[in-house]
Amino acid sequence: MPRLDFWFDFGSSYSYPAVMTAEAEAAGRGVRLAWRPFLLGPIFAKQGLTTSPLKANPVKGAYSWRDLSRICAQLGLPFKGEPPGFPQSGVSAARVALVLEEAARPDFVRAVFRAQFGEGQTISDPSVVEAALKSLGHDADAVVAKAVSDGNKLALRRQTEDAERVGIFGAPSFITEDGELFWGHDRMADALDWAAR
């Protein structure tokens, strides 16, 4: 079964429709997704950006929320508009996502994205991440303890360095086994088609 690496950042707005629909789209094509949480902040910083490009350019930012609302309406996804404090820090959620077993990762990722973009919650609040874990039957305290271990913190830094090394500059991004990079929710179908062919 061909694999597609699926790179996302928990603060990234266009990662929301991608994480909510990727699994069904991949299954329909016989593609296996490898869910790779990473942090866009350090990559933006090396590009001289101190915040999301959607904050740096308010006209483009305002457009993007309208655009995303149209996408969510088309996909039937709940959407509350720009989340409080956008771009939110996804570091706690990313550490948890990384420490979970691969099979448990997609449900957790979707729960956190739904909380942020579908319900307007703040995912840097530890109780939001813990609630997502509990709703899925995890022992939240145990998972969070593992997530904040030095080893796992390092693993997320490594993951982010890997993202940069393979040329990722935004999220969501998709990389096929033969190294083809696709950026954006609007390229997800193309990435899956490429992986499946």
Place this chain on the structure above:
Amino acid sequence: MPRLDFWFDFGSSYSYPAVMTAEAEAAGRGVRLAWRPFLLGPIFAKQGLTTSPLKANPVKGAYSWRDLSRICAQLGLPFKGEPPGFPQSGVSAARVALVLEEAARPDFVRAVFRAQFGEGQTISDPSVVEAALKSLGHDADAVVAKAVSDGNKLALRRQTEDAERVGIFGAPSFITEDGELFWGHDRMADALDWAAR
């Protein structure tokens, strides 16, 4: 017949697949396109950008040429990669496009875009614009003389001010009669669907 305003800049890379396919896509949906050339440079300048965002961020830029090559391959469009001197100045071509009658505009626009992105030519070279006019049976000298008149120069400035006033920050952009803005070649189908519904 519903109208869709189609805003493009002659130096804009993603305007290329849009101008080459817009008319057929619009006809298929019973939508009339209003072709609106404008200049992105003055709008970028007000956003603090001194060049194309694809030049300002080389990693993103390199990706975008690969992305555009995939799009052109899918659409069967010739593509020579990043044109010399990108982003090229489209001011001469835009003045000519604006001074032509509306019915003659699409063919001229496509000829100039094909020269730049399909053949690697430099459209700020007057001979390239003149060759496009001649290939379509126009009296190139007469058209260019009208294009550089004070009245037409002013008309292009007004057109660019109009673009900014309606919230345009990139190209290609599409605006429906009910004021819905769509940005990017990858939103063209959505814009046409919105206009047609």
